[in-house]
Amino acid sequence: MSGLLEKAKEYVSEKVAEMKKPEATLRSVGLKEVSRECITYDAKVSVSNPYSTSIPICEVSYTLKSANREIASGTIQDPGSLKGNESTVLDVGLNVPHSVLWSLARDIGEDWDIDYDLGINLVIDLPVFGNISIPASSKGEIKLPTFTDLWTT
Structure with missing residues (x-):
């Protein structure tokens, strides 16, 4: 009996x-x-759903690092769902406090x-299987706002 259970x-x-x-x-x-408290960057994440039904997203968490130190992190609870058999683009707002920018002065x-x-x-809720994590990562450069950007927003 245990052999049958193992095969299953x-x-x-x-x-x-x-x-x-x-x-x-x-x-x-x-x-x-750009606000008085922080600079907000927008990360666009494309998520493909191979299933015919929509899937709820439980949460999206992010960590932004520069010079090997964390400069921003956060969690967005219940950001919506993934459409069935489609790619959904999520906008994830990354809030970077101005005080962190001073510590990165050499790189800037x-x-x-x-x-x-x-x-x-991304943590999604699949029926029967439960919560599944979907990681995505990227490296690059984020341009900082100039003085003209500060006056126009």
């Missing part, structure tokens, strides 16, 4: 491993808003941008 477990494990899963890709990171002074490493993790 192996079969189910193989089928789950072969299943298509949603995938996430970071498309871009750009300036969204060289080329007026922040070299970044952004990690985003």
